[in-house]
Amino acid sequence: MGIQExxxxxxxxxARPSAQPIVNDFAIVVATVNGxxxxxxxxxLLRAIFRMGVPVNGxxxxxxxxxxxPTWYHIRVSKEGYIARRETNELLVAFNExxxxxDIRDLPPGGVCLYNADWRNVPTRDxxxxxxxxxxxxxxxxxxxxxxxxxxxxxxxxxAMAYLLEIPLAKIDEALEVHFKKRRKxxxxxxxxxxxxxxxxxxxxxxxxxxxVEPMDATSGQMLITGNExxxxxxxxxGVSFAAWYPITPSTSLIDALNDYLPKLRRDPETGQxxxxxxQAEDELAAIGMVLGAGWSGARAMTATSGPGISLMAEYAxxxxxxxxxxxxxxxxxxxxxxxxxxxxxxxxxxxxxYLGHGDTLNVILFPASVAECFEFGTTAFxxxxxxxxxxxxxxxxxxxxxxxxxxPFTYPEEPIKRGKVMTAEDIxxxxxxxxxKDVDGDGIAYRTLPGNPHPLAAWFARGTGHNEHAVYxxxxxxxxxxxxxxxxxxxxxxxxxPGPVFDETEDAEFGIIxxxxxxxxxxxxxxxxxxxxxxxxxxxxxxxxxxxAVRDFIARYERVYVVELNRDGQLHKILQTEVPxxxxxxxxxxxxxxxxxxxxxxxxxxxxxxxxxxx
Amino acid sequence: MSSGPxxxxxxxxxxxxxxxxxxxxxxxxxxxxxxxSNQVVQVAYELDIEQHxxxxxxxxxxxxxxxxxxxxxxFGFNSLHGRMPSLATGALMGxxxxxxxxxxxxxxxxxxxxxxxxxxxxxxxxxxxxxxNNGVYGLTKGQFSATADEGQVLKxxxxxxxxPVDVCMEAIVAGAGFVARxxxxxxxxxxxxxxxxxxxxxxxxxxxxxPCVAFNNADTSTKSYGYGREHEAPLHDFxxxxxxxxxxxxxxxxxxxxxVELHDGSLxxxxxxxxxxxxxxxxxxxxxxxxxxxxQEFITGLIxxxxxxxxxxxxxxxxxxxxxxxxxxxxxxxRQALAEVMAEF
Numbered sequence: 001m002g003i004q005e006x007x008x009x010x011x012x013x014x015a016r017p018s019a020q021p022i023v024n025d026f027a028i029v030v031a032t033v034n035g036x037x038x039x040x041x042x043x044x045l046l047r048a049i050f051r052m053g054v055p056v057n058g059x060x061x062x063x064x065x066x067x068x069x070p071t072w073y074h075i076r077v078s079k080e081g082y083i084a085r086r087e088t089n090e091l092l093v094a095f096n097e098x099x100x101x102x103d104i105r106d107l108p109p110g111g112v113c114l115y116n117a118d119w120r121n122v123p124t125r126d127x128x129x130x131x132x133x134x135x136x137x138x139x140x141x142x143x144x145x146x147x148x149x150x151x152x153x154x155x156x157x158x159x160a161m162a163y164l165l166e167i168p169l170a171k172i173d174e175a176l177e178v179h180f181k182k183r184r185k186x187x188x189x190x191x192x193x194x195x196x197x198x199x200x201x202x203x204x205x206x207x208x209x210x211x212x213v214e215p216m217d218a219t220s221g222q223m224l225i226t227g228n229e230x231x232x233x234x235x236x237x238x239g240v241s242f243a244a245w246y247p248i249t250p251s252t253s254l255i256d257a258l259n260d261y262l263p264k265l266r267r268d269p270e271t272g273q274x275x276x277x278x279x280q281a282e283d284e285l286a287a288i289g290m291v292l293g294a295g296w297s298g299a300r301a302m303t304a305t306s307g308p309g310i311s312l313m314a315e316y317a318x319x320x321x322x323x324x325x326x327x328x329x330x331x332x333x334x335x336x337x338x339x340x341x342x343x344x345x346x347x348x349x350x351x352x353x354x355y356l357g358h359g360d361t362l363n364v365i366l367f368p369a370s371v372a373e374c375f376e377f378g379t380t381a382f383x384x385x386x387x388x389x390x391x392x393x394x395x396x397x398x399x400x401x402x403x404x405x406x407x408x409p410f411t412y413p414e415e416p417i418k419r420g421k422v423m424t425a426e427d428i429x430x431x432x433x434x435x436x437x438k439d440v441d442g443d444g445i446a447y448r449t450l451p452g453n454p455h456p457l458a459a460w461f462a463r464g465t466g467h468n469e470h471a472v473y474x475x476x477x478x479x480x481x482x483x484x485x486x487x488x489x490x491x492x493x494x495x496x497x498x499p500g501p502v503f504d505e506t507e508d509a510e511f512g513i514i515x516x517x518x519x520x521x522x523x524x525x526x527x528x529x530x531x532x533x534x535x536x537x538x539x540x541x542x543x544x545x546x547x548x549x550a551v552r553d554f555i556a557r558y559e560r561v562y563v564v565e566l567n568r569d570g571q572l573h574k575i576l577q578t579e580v581p582x583x584x585x586x587x588x589x590x591x592x593x594x595x596x597x598x599x600x601x602x603x604x605x606x607x608x609x610x611x612x613x614x615x616x
Numbered sequence: 617m618s619s620g621p622x623x624x625x626x627x628x629x630x631x632x633x634x635x636x637x638x639x640x641x642x643x644x645x646x647x648x649x650x651x652x653s654n655q656v657v658q659v660a661y662e663l664d665i666e667q668h669x670x671x672x673x674x675x676x677x678x679x680x681x682x683x684x685x686x687x688x689x690x691f692g693f694n695s696l697h698g699r700m701p702s703l704a705t706g707a708l709m710g711x712x713x714x715x716x717x718x719x720x721x722x723x724x725x726x727x728x729x730x731x732x733x734x735x736x737x738x739x740x741x742x743x744x745x746x747x748x749n750n751g752v753y754g755l756t757k758g759q760f761s762a763t764a765d766e767g768q769v770l771k772x773x774x775x776x777x778x779x780p781v782d783v784c785m786e787a788i789v790a791g792a793g794f795v796a797r798x799x800x801x802x803x804x805x806x807x808x809x810x811x812x813x814x815x816x817x818x819x820x821x822x823x824x825x826x827p828c829v830a831f832n833n834a835d836t837s838t839k840s841y842g843y844g845r846e847h848e849a850p851l852h853d854f855x856x857x858x859x860x861x862x863x864x865x866x867x868x869x870x871x872x873x874x875x876v877e878l879h880d881g882s883l884x885x886x887x888x889x890x891x892x893x894x895x896x897x898x899x900x901x902x903x904x905x906x907x908x909x910x911x912q913e914f915i916t917g918l919i920x921x922x923x924x925x926x927x928x929x930x931x932x933x934x935x936x937x938x939x940x941x942x943x944x945x946x947x948x949x950x951r952q953a954l955a956e957v958m959a960e961f
Contacts, residue, residue, distance in 0.1 A: 178961070223961035237954060239947030241939040242710055244702075261957070265949040273935040275946050277709050279928070282735040286702035289695070289732070293706025296693060297714070298940025300947065301706065315696055323693075409958040412951045417944045450940055451691035452711050454668045461684060461692040472639070473684065 022090075022210045024054050024079035029089035030157070031096045031103045033150075035067030038095070040179060040190075041154035042073040046404060047175030048167050049077055050224055053216040057083035057521075059403050059597060064249070064342045070099045079216060083406070084521035085597040091211055093157045094122070104128065112209045114160055116153070129209040133160045133201060138193055155190050159197025163205070166212045169198060223409055227400035228304075230371040231330060232257030233410065234378020235302060236265055239417045240328075242299040244279045244290035249342050250398035251304040251332040284312035288329070292316055292391075295326040296462060298422070298450035300382045302328035306398075307349050308338065310356065317391050318357025321487070323462045324437075324448070326385035326420070329353075330394045332401040335595045344595030345398035347517055350571040353393040354545055360484055362491045364498060365545040366394045367516040373543070374400065375410045379417070380499060386420035388494055389448060397566075399597045400518045421447045425455035436460040436471040437483060444490030491546060498544035501551055509538035512558035513607075514551075514576070514587075516542040518597065519566055525600035530607065542572070547579050555583050560614075562607060564590045566598050628664040636660045636667070638688040642681065648800035648826030648841075649682045649748045655806045656686040656717060663811060663858075671707055671716040675700040675729055678755055679721030679748035679826070687717075698729025701736035701745075705928065708741055711938035712929040715814065716743040723753050726762035726781040737790040737819045739928040744813040746822045747783050748800070751839035752832035765838050770831065783823040785905050788898060788920050794820035795901070795920040796854075799844045800827065805854055805916060812856040812918070817879045818927055825914070844914060851895075851904075851917035853887035879923055886918065895921045 028045070032038035039060070046058040057076045063069035076086055088108050094100045094115040101123055104113055109127040116122075117132030124130050135156050139149040162172055172194055173187060180186040231254050235243075240262075245255045259278055266276045281287035287303045294301035305313065310331055320327050333349050335341035354363055366381055368374045377394055385392045421441075428434045428449070434457045437446045446469075449458040460471040467483065468474040504527075505512075515523050520541055527537050540554045555561050555576070563573040570589030577584040590606045592598070624632055636657040641650050660667070667689030674680035676697035683692050695703045700718050708716055725733045725747045736745065751764040758772035762781040769775050787795045794816040796809045806824060813820035827833050827841045835842035852874070859881035874886040874894070886895070895901060901920040908915045937946070 181960075223958070225961055233954075233957065237948055239942075239944070241942055241947060242706065244706060265953055265957075266946075268935045268946075271935065274933050275935050275937075275939065275942055277932045277934060277939065279705065279709065279739075279932075281702065282731060285699060286705075286732055286735065289699045289702025290706035290709070292695075293693070293703035293708070294710035294939070295706070296703075297707045297710030298938075299706075299710035301710065316699065319696060409961070410954065412954050413948070417947055449691075450711075451671055451707065452668055452714055452938070452940070453691075454666070456689065459668060459689050459691045461694065463692075463694040464696065465694065 020210060021212060023212055023214045024077055024216060026077055026091060026211050027086045027089040028075040028077070028091040028093065028161075029103070030073040030075070030093040031099050032071055032073070032154070033096050033098070034063055034065050034069045034071040036147075036150035036154065038071065038073065038154045040151075041158045042075070043179055043404065044158050044172055044175045045161060045167075046075050047178055047224060048162070048171040049075070049213055050219050050406065051171050051174050052167065052213055053219050054079065054213055055081040055083065055218050055406060057403070057405065059085055059399065061596070062343050064339075070096050077213060079218070081218065082521070082525045082600070084525050085599050087599050087601055093161065095153060095157055112164075112211060114157060114164065131160070131164065131205050133157070133197065133205070138196055141196065142193065152193050155193035156197040159194040160201040160205070162194065163198045163201035164207055164209070164211075166214070169195060219406060221408065222406050224404040224406060225371050226253065226402055226404055227368070227371050227374045227396055228254035228332065228402060229257040230374035230407075230410070231304075231368075231378060231394070231396065231401070232261060234375035235382070236261050236378070237375075237413055238379035238382045239300045240302055240382065241276050242291070242294035242301040243276075243303065244281050244287040244294070244301070245303050245305065246281050246284045246287045246309060248306050248309050250334055250402045251306050251309070251330065253402060254304040254330060254332065284309035285316070288313040288316040288327070291327045291329075292320050292325045295320070295385070296451065300386070301326070302330065302382070304330040304332065306332050306334045307336070307340070310349060310353060314356050317363070318359065318361055319464045320391040321357050321361050321363065322359070322464055324389040324446070325391070325462070326389055327391040328381040328385050328394065329391055330396060333395060333397040335593065341595040343398070345566070345597055346593050346595065347395070347397060347519070347566040348568070348571070348593065349395060350565075350567070351574060353395065354575060356393075362488070362546070364388060364390065364392050364494050366392065366499065367543055368394065368396055368400065369517050369520045369541060369543075371400070371405045371407045372410065376413070379413045379415050383415060383418040384494070384497060387418055387497060388445065388490060389420060390490070395517065397518055421445055423447045423449050423458070425453050425458060428455040428457050434458060435469045437467065437486070438469040439486050439489070443493040444486050444488070445493060495546050495548040498546070498548075500548060501543055501554070502541045503539070503554065505538035506536045509536045509558065512538045512540065512554060512561040513564055514540050514542060514554070514561055514572070515564045516572060519564055522598040522600045522603050523564060526603035526607070529600060529604050545575065547576070551576075552580055555580055555586060559586065560588060561586050562588050562590050562610065564603060564606075567591055567593050627661055629666060631661065633657065633661045635689065636687055638683070638685040641685040643678055644830050646829040647678070648750065648828070649679055650685070651800045651803060652746065652748055652806060652824055652826060653682045653685045655803055655810060659807050659810045659814070660687055663814065669714060671704075671714055673700050673704050673707070673716055673718040675720050675724035677721040677724045677753070678828070679719055680724055682748065683717070683719050698724050698727070699732055700724070701729065701732035701741075704743055705736060705739060705741050708743060709929065709932070709934075709939065711940045712934050713938050717746065718743055719746045719748060722747060722749045722751060722761040722763040722783070726783060730781070730786065734786060734790040737787055737792045737821070740791065740793070740818045740925050742818055742927045742929065744810065744820045744822065746824060748826040749783060749823055749839065750826050750828035750832055751780075751837065752828050754828050754831055758831040768837060772831070782905055782909060784821070784919055785902060787821040787823070788901055791925065792821050792920070793818045793922040793925055795823075796821070796918045797823045797825070798916050799825045799848050799914070801841055801844050802848060802916065805850065808854050808856050809918065812878070812882070812884050815856070815878050815880055815882045817923055818925055838912070838914065847914040849913055849915050850889055851891065851893040851915055851919070852889055854917050855885040855887070857883040857885060876921060884918065884921065893917075895919055898922070
């Protein structure tokens with residue numbers, strides 16, 4: 001069930017009975033039944049701790065199911081600001097009877113369990129502090145029945161955890177206010193249960209465990225937002241005017257957010273009419289077709305999908321590359337071919353999207369690692385699509401897209417809206433000529449005109465067939481080859497346009513590490529741990545493909561470079577090896593995928609194993 | 617309404633018939649599709665169409681090559697097999713002031729693209745969707761398509777044991793408001809239907825039987841020239857009249873002529889032939905198509921007409937300026953707007 005398969009981490013074992021309080025440095029797992037509204041309760045706990053000024057990260061480990069299967073919510077509390085997943089959770093909220101045995105077994109020695117005291121036969125462990133709180137009395141008091149009683153149960157554990165962790169009830173209230181968008185009536189009805197449970201716990205539970213939250217000042221001015229909401233906002237401020245999509249986890253909430261923000265932010269102030277359109281297509285084949293149609297006509301067009309959707313989009317994406325049509329494709333990666341693990345996270349679409357399309361195809365990919373980058377790349381992706389006249393892939397993942405992350409509020413995009421090489425009727429008149437696929441500037445990027453341009457020379461015929469510089473059908477060998485070589489020149493131009501890598505280098509580093517996306521957080525923490533053992537490392541986070549010289553130079557500076565990624569085959573490692581064949585032997589793949597976000601522990605162990613294997 | 621080609625004579629916007637031509641056709645001599653391309657050229661000339669206001673779109677196949685052979689001054693997109701409808705939807709949402717003529721075939725529409733065809737219609741994207749229907753795959757040398765006759769025998773494919781997909785019935789069931797069938801050998805009717813289709817507000821479907829001279833032109837095939845010439849049974853004498861043009865009632869008795877006004881004031885004129893067919897009734901239209909199939913009748917003309925449905929652009933409440941032409945200020949909300957959103961978190 002994926003919470004922890006390994007022995008607990010050494011650092012997580014406290015002495016028992018508690019000698020020293022453990023403050024702001026632990027992880028909680030909340031075990032509930034999917035579809036019972038526990039997300040509201042879990043987010044209330046997460047937000048309340050966040051609003052106490054304490055760094056947090058929440059990860060929903062949920063099933064592909066509407067109602068009934070087990071779900072776990074992980075909250076990491078870290079005074080040091082670490083936000084990667086931990087394999088060990090010291091505190092358990094055991095509110096799913098179906099998994100309570102396993103959940104309690106998974107606790108580390110010294111762990112804490114809050115369970116539903118209505119149940120019989122809850123197992124006990126001598127090395128775990130057990131607290132029971134009954135739910136039935138609170139349900140009876142509320143007078144609610146059926147499914148609604150589940151909501152009561154959720155707020156019962158919120159109240160009890162607030163007591164146990166010393167979270168002020170005012171912070172729970174604030175958190176619920178954000179969740180319910182200031183609708184006080186809903187906040188009040190939930191708070192009534194939270195208060196009652198808190199009171200019951202304070203009267204009936206005597207706290208003996210060491211874990212608690214103390215206020216800090218590490219989150220002030222920040223906010224919590226999911227990557228998909230951030231990406232949607234980024235698209236809105238990046239000038240999206242058309243989106244077509246087909247529902248698929250974990251990308252759906254990105255479009256939901258677009259549908260939330262666009263009507264508020266993108267209506268004509270005078271007429272109230274829409275300066276955008278969002279179309280739910282009949283499948284991903286149609287979604288990408290609509291996006292290419294809109295991009296061809298001159299709209300800023302995007303879609304959001306996940307791996308299986310990318311499979312269906314392959315043919316049109318290839319045509320988009322060859323006919324040179326701007327498009328933005330957000331791939332919120334999930335796990336595996338086919339359905340795979342549809343509600344789990346991974347980085348398995350790198351090779352597929354990089355080469356997506358039959359024939360010779362090379363695509364530009366952006367790798368956001370944070371919610372701030374999801375917002376920023378909203379503009380970047382559309383600008384690159386218009387500048388390069390090609391589909392741009394943005395590879396997020398389920399962990400980033402669907403979970404809440406701390407961030408500074410987003411700042412207004414500094415990058416202007418760029419529309420690339422578009423010739424108006426006036427431009428053609430001045431220039432005297434127009435050839436759609438002619439490399440006038442030597443950068444591989446030809447000029448385009450938009451349908452509706454009235455100049456007699458403006459019209460051209462987009463096609464997947466071989467064509468010459470004038471977009472006229474051609475089977476001449478030299479026309480084909482010249483065009484394809486120009487497309488490769490264009491890809492080289494992209495190297496200088498895409499966001500460059502981010503470096504964190506140490507002078508006496510023994511080796512380098514390359515990664516992309518959300519594995520950054522596990523790697524940051526792992527590097528700190530390695531540094532404590534005297535192993536200095538340098539880090540480069542790749543933010544886009546194709547690579548530029550800065551990537552080459554980084555690899556050149558280190559004898560060994562570990563390429564760390566959340567997939568089975570080391571997909572980025574393979575691409576880098578082909579990009580820098582002269583240094584391919586320096587690149588060592590550290591890849592792993594089980595559906596869960598990467599942990600610092602895995603990174604440390606993988607690097608230590610590789611290093612010791614080298615020395616043997 | 618139509619006259620023959622007026623060579624060298626300029627229309628109201630100063631263009632000659634030749635100006636509306638495309639590249640030379642690479643289809644077979646005598647291919648029905650070439651005749652349809654010629655009618656598109658003629659219609660655009662007669663309607664004084666500004667070529668940059670119209671898109672020519674297609675999927676893949678012999679039929680889908682043909683947009684290259686007309687309206688050389690129009691933007692075009694020869695897209696993917698069976699996937700023209702989605703591209704058309706996006707293109708016409710990106711710029712909803714443009715119109716489009718999409719050309720597809722029986723394989724492109726009836727097999728690989730049946731889903732997109734029906735969803736295009738369901739969304740009521742304003743465009744003319746032509747199916748050049750010959751019942752056979754040409755470029756791959758003679759396989760049956762989904763519209764081929766049941767029991768038909770072809771040299772390459774043997775006997776077809778499956779019933780045909782009826783493009784018009786599929787269109788009506790999907791919600792199309794303009795559904796017509798014609799025959800590429802009946803140039804006048806093709807032209808008049810095309811004109812009316814171009815003035816219809818919504819998806820207009822023209823299922824045009826267009827013989828394949830290479831693979832499916834034996835007189836026994838319902839998709840052959842011989843069969844069409846012999847059996848075409850127009851439901852009415854179809855005509856289209858531009859807005860504000862007087863129509864001549866001639867000496868027809870009452871009930872001999874149906875006149876339907878389209879949203880732009882142009883008129884559809886249906887002159888009664890043998891039966892008094894009313895294209896305004898959906899169930900009747902389906903019934904007539906089914907009896908035509910059962911009795912092996914080759915009915916042509918306007919089979920169904922209902923202009924009441926809103927188009928996709930209308931239900932999307934699009935601003936007057938095309939999405940493709942929005943200014944940077946329209947594309948990016950203000951600093952203040954972002955500050956307000958951030959305050960909600």
